[in-house]
Amino acid sequence: xxxxxxxxxxxxxxxxxxxxxxxxxxxxxxxxxxxxxxxxxxxxxxxxxxxxxxxxxxxxxxxxxxxxxxxxxxxxxxxxxxxxxxxxxxxxxxxxxxxxxxxxxxxxxxxxxxxxxxxxxxxxxxxxxxxxxxxxxxxxxxxxxxxxxxxxxxxxxxxxxxxxxxxxxxxxxxxxxxxxxxxxxxxxxxxxxxxxxxxxxxxxxxxxxxxxxxxxxxxxxxxxxxxxxxxxxxxxxxxxxxxx
Amino acid sequence: xxxxxxxxxxxxxxxxxxxxxxxxxxxxxxxxxxxxxxxxxxxxxxxxxxxxxxxxxxxxxxxxxxxxxxxxxxxxxxxxxxxxxxxxxxxxxxxxxxxxxxxxxxxxxxxxxxxxxxxxxxxxxxxxxxxxxxxxxxxxxxxxxxxxxxxxxxxxxxxxxxxxxxxxxxxxxxxxxxxxxxxxxxxxxxxxxxxxxxxxxxxxxxxxxxxxxxxxxxxxxxxxxxxxxxxxxxxxxxxxxxxxxxxxxxxxxxxxxxxxxxxxxxxxxxxxxxxxxxx
Numbered sequence: 088x089x090x091x092x093x094x095x096x097x098x099x100x101x102x103x104x105x106x107x108x109x110x111x112x113x114x115x116x117x118x119x120x121x122x123x124x125x126x127x128x129x130x131x132x133x134x135x136x137x138x139x140x141x142x143x144x145x146x147x148x149x150x151x152x153x154x155x156x157x158x159x160x161x162x163x164x165x166x167x168x169x170x171x172x173x174x175x176x177x178x179x180x181x182x183x184x185x186x187x188x189x190x191x192x193x194x195x196x197x198x199x200x201x202x203x204x205x206x207x208x209x210x211x212x213x214x215x216x217x218x219x220x221x222x223x224x225x226x227x228x229x230x231x232x233x234x235x236x237x238x239x240x241x242x243x244x245x246x247x248x249x250x251x252x253x254x255x256x257x258x259x260x261x262x263x264x265x266x267x268x269x270x271x272x273x274x275x276x277x278x279x280x281x282x283x284x285x286x287x288x289x290x291x292x293x294x295x296x297x298x299x300x301x302x303x304x305x306x307x308x309x310x311x312x313x314x315x316x317x318x319x320x321x322x323x324x325x326x327x328x329x330x331x
Numbered sequence: 332x333x334x335x336x337x338x339x340x341x342x343x344x345x346x347x348x349x350x351x352x353x354x355x356x357x358x359x360x361x362x363x364x365x366x367x368x369x370x371x372x373x374x375x376x377x378x379x380x381x382x383x384x385x386x387x388x389x390x391x392x393x394x395x396x397x398x399x400x401x402x403x404x405x406x407x408x409x410x411x412x413x414x415x416x417x418x419x420x421x422x423x424x425x426x427x428x429x430x431x432x433x434x435x436x437x438x439x440x441x442x443x444x445x446x447x448x449x450x451x452x453x454x455x456x457x458x459x460x461x462x463x464x465x466x467x468x469x470x471x472x473x474x475x476x477x478x479x480x481x482x483x484x485x486x487x488x489x490x491x492x493x494x495x496x497x498x499x500x501x502x503x504x505x506x507x508x509x510x511x512x513x514x515x516x517x518x519x520x521x522x523x524x525x526x527x528x529x530x531x532x533x534x535x536x537x538x539x540x541x542x543x544x545x546x547x548x549x550x551x552x553x554x555x556x557x558x559x560x561x562x563x564x565x566x567x568x569x570x571x572x573x574x575x576x577x578x579x580x581x582x583x584x585x586x587x588x589x590x591x592x593x594x595x596x597x598x599x600x601x602x603x604x605x606x607x608x609x610x
Contacts, residue, residue, distance in 0.1 A: 093431035097417065100428075104419050171415035178379045179432040180404040233583050331342075 090181035094189025095196075097172075098162065102197065109197075113155065113204045117147050121208060124268065134270055137299065144209050144216060145295035146267035148202050149229060153265075153287055155201035156230035157258055159194030160237035164250045167241070173329065183326040187238050187319065194234025195227065202226055221297035228311040229290035235318035242325035266291035285312045332357045332515060333484060335376065338387035339538075340373050347373045349539040350387065355532075357483075360516040361507070362518075362526040363592045364600065365536035366608050371519035372412060375488045379409045379518075391484055405433065407484040408477030412492060412519075416476075418462040422453060425461060426476055433480035440479075447475040451505065467498035474505060478514075485509060487518045491525060503528055506607040521608050523597045533596065537604040558598055560590045569598065 102109060108164040125140040167173040176186055206218070244250050265271075265287025271279055282288045289307035296303050334344050340348040348370045363371050376382035378389055380400055389396045394403035399540050423444060430440035445520040448454040456464065464472065470490065477485060487506065491499040499522075506513040506529055520526055526533050527547050535543045535550075543550060555571030557578035571594060572578040582589055595604040600608050 090432055094427050096431065097420075097428050100424055101417070101419055164419075170418060171411065171413055172380055172417055174409075174411055174415050176432070177381050178404060178407075178409045180401040180434075181432055182401070191527040194490075229606075269535065327383075331376075 088185070090179065091185040091189045091192075094176065094181070094186055094308055095192045098159070098190065098193030099196065101162070102200075102305065108205045110200070110204060113151070114208060117151060117205045118208055119214060120147055120268075122260045125212060136247050138214075139215050140212055141216065141283040141299075142198045142270070142295070143268065144205065144214055145298040147205050148226065148298075149287060149291040149294045150267045151201040151205055152226050152230045153233045153306055154258060154262065156194040156198040156233040157237045157254075158197060158243040159234055160250055162193075162252070163190060163238065163241035164244065164247050167329070168247050175324045177330065180274040183323050186326060187235070187322045191231065191234040191322070194237055196228030196281065198234070199226065202320075210222070216298040218295060218299045219300075222294060224308075225290055225293035225297055225311075228308070228315060229286070229294070232311055232315040232318055233289075235315060235322050239318060239322035239325040242322065242329040261285055261287045264288075266295075286311060332359075332392065333361075333517060334390045335374075335378070336388045338374065338377060338389055339385045340370075340377060340382065346378070347539055348385075351536075351539070351541050352387075353534055353541060353544055355515060355517055357515050358510070358513060359531045360510050360518060360529055362519065362530035362533045363519040363536055364521065364523070364526045364596065364608060365519075366521055366606070369536040370539040371521075371536055372488055373539075375409075375486050375517070375519055378406065379486055380404060402466065405480070406482055407486055408480065409484040410470075410473045410477045410487045410488060410490050412488040414466075414473060416461045416469060416604050419460065421458050421460055422448070422464070422472060423457045425472065426479055429476045429479050435480060443479055443481075447478055450473045450478075450508075452502045458569060467494055467501070470494060470498075470502060471505065474502070474509075476507065482514070484515045484517065487516060489519055489521070491520075499525075523595055523600075523608055527596050535600055535603050537606070542603045543599070547596055551594045551596060554594045554598050554602055556594055558592055558594050559585075560592070561585070562588060572596070 120143065125143045128139050134142045240253055241250065244253065259319045264282055265285050266282070271282050271288055274282070292304060293307045335354070336352050337350045338348055339346070339350050340449050351374060363374065365371050377384045378391065378396060380396060391403040392406040394406060396403050416490060425603050426444045427440055430443065435443070440597050445454065448457055451474060453468060453471060453475065456468065461469065461472070462571070474490065490506070491502050494502065503525065506516065518529060530547055532544060533550060534541050557572045559570050559578055559581055561568045570581065572581065578591055582591055597608055
């Protein structure tokens with residue numbers, strides 16, 4: 088537990104040092120989406136009795152919790168390739184589980200901060216949604232999945248440039264196709280089947296359903312728990328691969 | 332103490348370490364001397380869990396480095412060749428996180444950090460960010476961090492590389508002090524004078540192999556005590572003598588261009604490997 092807390096605390100201290108820059112960075116993209124898609128089209132386009140703005144905000148919550156949780160990979164890579172801090176962890180009496188859990192919690196903390204920024208930014212737009220238990224559970228599950236995935240991939244990449252490629256090929260397409268900006272059920276069946284394999288599709292549906300007080304799909308919760316558990320195990324196994 | 336048996340490391344087609352065996356006794360300062368690329372850092376990285384071994388075994392205070400890795404890691408402190416401090420965190424935060432990683436209690440951490448920062452002369456810099464420190468100060472901070480959890484073994488990988496002569500001497504006296512406080516020290520270096528000044532015993536490492544292990548004195552005396560160098564178009568030629576008198580007598584018979592000095596570890600290394608440490 089000491090080691091886990093030390094890993095988590097380190098990330099929090101760094102986050103604290105950069106908090107103003109981080110919050111500003113977390114606000115830029117959602118604010119642009121809210122203005123461009125939400126404000127301009129928000130009142131004209133409707134999906135199932137909800138304005139596009141109401142539809143968009145849960146999608147942005149899902150997308151931001153994913154990108155912010157996954158961003159822990161960049162911090163790990165800076166620590167690993169640039170500051171060489173990872174060696175300090177490798178030479179310490181720290182189990183792989185403690186290291187992975189510390190980094191995953193740090194990723195989840197960043198994700199929660201990002202979500203709070205979106206909810207704060209959405210206030211001036213006058214959108215009132217329901218942020219209950221299932222909303223936060225879905226956010227936590229989504230950030231757990233992507234933080235675990237981030238740690239595993241951060242252990243496997245061989246350079247900082249590889250990490251940027253992962254963001255381009257994995258995170259960006261998922262951010263746009265995972266039910267964040269448009270309802271997946273309007274796509275052809277084959278496309279829906281493919282997108283149902285993405286964890287973000289399930290997170291978007293869960294977050295949106297809980298924000299709209301609609302019924303929750305237990306299958307989506309199960310998918311996120313299973314993918315999260317597998318990603319965490321994958322991360323645990325990957326730590327040893329980071330040794331040369 | 333450190334026990335190493337037949338340790339090897341292969342990277343694809345390169346054999347970085349070839350069945351290296353040695354023992355470092357409790358309280359000893361053991362220097363691992365060799366040119367760049369000889370396998371010094373690879374050995375330290377394997378012993379400290381940063382790199383996987385290809386074959387062989389090693390124990391730190393009786394704990395196998397992989398089978399009993401967590402206990403082995405509790406027994407050593409590591410100062411890596413490159414500064415691996417959190418630049419955005421303060422001196423205190425860097426040390427405090429290290430103490431937490433090793434399960435130290437809050438009070439113990441606070442007391443030990445104060446004591447060590449005083450020890451290395453950085454107490455007044457406690458709240459400064461690491462990025463504000465000079466190279467020498469960062470090096471002293473990494474040494475104090477390695478000592479924080481009171482390890483019985485200290486690994487120092489080229490601890491003075493890139494530092495100027497004055498700071499290097501300060502680090503040497505710090506290392507001597509750490510040893511006199513009871514630590515076993517494993518030091519890698521490619522500085523001849525560093526090994527001569529600090530080491531109780533020295534291992535010569537060349538192309539991944541240990542070619543000699545002995546006290547600096549014994550290694551040097553195998554050559555003689557005095558050396559006469561002669562520079563000519565082909566380079567330096569050196570002759571060794573048992574006594575100063577013999578060397579002086581030889582000098583008198585030669586034309587100018589000869590210089591006279593004491594034998595050093597470079598001479599011994601050259602004799603064993605056919606090359607200079609600095610090559």
